[in-house]
Amino acid sequence: MKYWSxxxxxxxxxxxxxxEIASHKLLLRAGLVRKLGGGLYTFLPAGLxxxxxxxxxxxxxxxxxxxxxxxxxFIHPVDNWVDGPRWTAAREIMYRVDHAGAGKGxxxxxxxxxxxxxxxxITPLVRQEITSYRDLPKNFYQIGTKFRNExxxxxxxxxxxxxxxxxxxxxxxxxxGAIESYNRMKRAYTAFFLRCGLKTIAVEADTGVMxxxxxxxxxxxxxxxxxxxxxxxxxxxxxxxxxxxxxxVPKDLPAAAPAGALExxxxxxxxxxxxxxxxxxxxxxxxxxxxxxxxxxxxxFLVILRGCDDLEEAKLGPLGFQLWRAATPEEIxxxxxxxxxxxxxxxxxxxxxxxxxxxxxxxxxxxxxNGTTGANKDGFHLRNVNVTRDLAVTQWGDFxxxxxxxxxxxxxxxxxxxRAIEVGHVFKLGTKYSEKFGAVYTDDQKQSHPMxxxxxxxGLSRTLQAVIEQSNDxxxxxxxWQVAPWxxxxxxxxxxxxxxxxxxxxLAQLAETAGAxxxxxxxxxRPGVKFKDADLIGLPLRxxxxxxxxxxxxxxxxxxxxxxxxxxxxxxxxSAVTEAVRTAAAKA
RNA sequence: CGGGACGUAGCUUAGCCUGGUAGAGCGCUUGCUUCGGGAGCAAGAGGUCGAGAGUUCGAAUCUCUCCGUCCCGACCA
Numbered sequence: 001m002k003y004w005s006x007x008x009x010x011x012x013x014x015x016x017x018x019x020e021i022a023s024h025k026l027l028l029r030a031g032l033v034r035k036l037g038g039g040l041y042t043f044l045p046a047g048l049x050x051x052x053x054x055x056x057x058x059x060x061x062x063x064x065x066x067x068x069x070x071x072x073x074f075i076h077p078v079d080n081w082v083d084g085p086r087w088t089a090a091r092e093i094m095y096r097v098d099h100a101g102a103g104k105g106x107x108x109x110x111x112x113x114x115x116x117x118x119x120x121x122i123t124p125l126v127r128q129e130i131t132s133y134r135d136l137p138k139n140f141y142q143i144g145t146k147f148r149n150e151x152x153x154x155x156x157x158x159x160x161x162x163x164x165x166x167x168x169x170x171x172x173x174x175x176x177g178a179i180e181s182y183n184r185m186k187r188a189y190t191a192f193f194l195r196c197g198l199k200t201i202a203v204e205a206d207t208g209v210m211x212x213x214x215x216x217x218x219x220x221x222x223x224x225x226x227x228x229x230x231x232x233x234x235x236x237x238x239x240x241x242x243x244x245x246x247x248x249v250p251k252d253l254p255a256a257a258p259a260g261a262l263e264x265x266x267x268x269x270x271x272x273x274x275x276x277x278x279x280x281x282x283x284x285x286x287x288x289x290x291x292x293x294x295x296x297x298x299x300x301f302l303v304i305l306r307g308c309d310d311l312e313e314a315k316l317g318p319l320g321f322q323l324w325r326a327a328t329p330e331e332i333x334x335x336x337x338x339x340x341x342x343x344x345x346x347x348x349x350x351x352x353x354x355x356x357x358x359x360x361x362x363x364x365x366x367x368x369x370n371g372t373t374g375a376n377k378d379g380f381h382l383r384n385v386n387v388t389r390d391l392a393v394t395q396w397g398d399f400x401x402x403x404x405x406x407x408x409x410x411x412x413x414x415x416x417x418x419r420a421i422e423v424g425h426v427f428k429l430g431t432k433y434s435e436k437f438g439a440v441y442t443d444d445q446k447q448s449h450p451m452x453x454x455x456x457x458x459g460l461s462r463t464l465q466a467v468i469e470q471s472n473d474x475x476x477x478x479x480x481w482q483v484a485p486w487x488x489x490x491x492x493x494x495x496x497x498x499x500x501x502x503x504x505x506x507l508a509q510l511a512e513t514a515g516a517x518x519x520x521x522x523x524x525x526r527p528g529v530k531f532k533d534a535d536l537i538g539l540p541l542r543x544x545x546x547x548x549x550x551x552x553x554x555x556x557x558x559x560x561x562x563x564x565x566x567x568x569x570x571x572x573x574x575s576a577v578t579e580a581v582r583t584a585a586a587k588a
Numbered sequence: 589c590g591g592g593a594c595g596u597a598g599c600u601u602a603g604c605c606u607g608g609u610a611g612a613g614c615g616c617u618u619g620c621u622u623c624g625g626g627a628g629c630a631a632g633a634g635g636u637c638g639a640g641a642g643u644u645c646g647a648a649u650c651u652c653u654c655c656g657u658c659c660c661g662a663c664c665a
Contacts, residue, residue, distance in 0.1 A: 459665030
């Protein structure tokens with residue numbers, strides 16, 4: 001049990017101006033964290049307790065599925081990363097560390113980096129220590145601080161430069177084993193988030209910089225989330241928007257017959273889809289082809305979409321480039337022969353086709369059939385462009401961004417879209433890292449194989465904030481039982497009164513014996529202040545003792561979530577408190 | 589990195605447009621009165637107005653540069 005006067009819970013009446021969303025304001029107002037700098041936060045005692053509780057729940061669920069805890073350094077020799085498979089893509093997000101005393105004029109690469117994740121550390125370790133199929137499978141995890149130079153930290157702990165993460169890495173002898181490990185982690189995650197009192201849904205996700213074959217994200221639906229999820233209630237399909245596809249293009253769609261001969265026509269000053277859709281041209285956006293120019297690892301390539309569609313950049317990942325970005329107008333003109341606004345990909349109109357790494361067409365342009373596109377000549381477009389006859393496509397794929405309302409692939413029902421916070425991510429990595437680092441094992445036929453890996457992350461500090469975001473009201477936080485910094489708050493309205501103080505101690509002992517963590521508000525504050533603070537910090541059960549009640553021989557029960565208040569006779573304190581705590585703990 | 593907003597006491601902020609001795613509320617300190625939902629009165633402490641340069645007789649206020657913070661986009665747990 002803890003006395004409020006002997007810990008440190010600096011509550012605030014007003015939210016600091018740099019907090020925008022409810023959970024961020026409450027983190028600060030309830031005295032859980034304080035900001036050091038952008039994306040850098042100190043956990044104050046109450047906040048730290050929540051971190052520890054969440055960590056412990058996570059640990060229990062990981063252990064239950066057979067994962068093994070260890071702890072790896074935060075500081076990594078840069079060579080681990082340079083030798084790994086994703087240095088080019090990952091270096092931008094890493095903080096660099098020069099060893100103390102490093103002078104000017106050192107080499108370009110730093111001596112060390114701060115770990116954003118640990119594949120580059122665990123894989124060499126396993127390579128060194130595990131060589132036999134007899135020692136597999138293994139799944140190692142740790143709970144610790146991660147460092148990422150986030151392009152834009154925001155919303156408090158939601159996206160921070162330094163954050164607490166549980167990361168796990170599984171090593172299996174074959175794909176079937178890896179799938180089993182993956183499923184165990186999905187199960188652990190589901191159980192963990194449930195115990196945190198969070199509603200999550202698992203969605204299919206893009207693998208991003210991690211690479212690997214497939215992945216699921218655990219999402220907390222919330223308007224302040226950074227991600228869009230796409231889902232169909234009928235079929236059960238759910239995916240991150242970056243990965244989502246729809247049934248917009250029928251599989252059996254016949255190829256459109258040419259509508260006529262290619263025809264160039266002048267379009268002076270017309271450089272947008274919208275302008276071409278307006279009078280006098282009146283070419284609807286879904287009858288236009290949009291040509292985008294990107295650079296993949298320095299080489300230009302084209303993406304063709306319908307005029308009405310947007311590119312989903314994450315979908316360029318499978319093309320195999322490490323880094324890609326939109327090309328600038330200066331880079332585009334020498335290749336295509338025109339400035340943006342008049343671009344196209346019709347055979348024979350591209351000035352320097354040999355420079356291109358590929359022309360990638362979105363399936364949906366088949367819906368256009370015959371349409372209009374730029375002539376690669378400033379101020380001119382081409383009409384009667386036929387998809388199969390005229391476009392020089394090297395590869396078809398799904399590149400467009402799905403929109404809400406499009407039909408689900410399986411059920412045909414309209415897809416829905418919602419914002420969500422990503423709190424966990426499971427990846428099936430395959431052999432990308434094990435091959436690169438030589439993490440191989442010998443099987444019972446004396447054959448050598450790369451281990452099949454998976455990796456699994458949970459943003460624990462983000463989870464903490466997601467719980468607050470999902471569970472609060474106008475008065476403050478409403479902590480779920482399992483993750484509350486303390487579960488019972490005993491409010492002493494008359495700390496100067498010996499009888500009140502004695503009763504508070506007795507109630508606290510009863511609650512503690514029944515299994516709850518207890519905070520006693522013994523401050524010499526006015527009742528109004530104590531009640532406001534109690535609601536703000538949001539402990540699940542409040543027991544109030546005051547002179548008025550003492551005279552009547554009662555104290556008060558109040559549940560934070562339901563606001564339900566009950567007067568209890570002091571004589572029945574023992575059974576009432578014990579039962580309340582046990583019931584609440586059992587439900588959680 | 590692109591676009592936008594902002595930076596005045598521990599916190600929330602007024603003042604800036606139209607240059608002329610820096611104000612309030614909360615919080616803090618002391619005293620008295622209060623005492624079951626952020627009390628009242630009285631007295632008090634607390635500010636290089638983010639930093640630097642410039643314009644000016646004079647800059648929180650106008651100009652420029654830099655730094656920091658927040659919001660929107662790309663990135664991520």
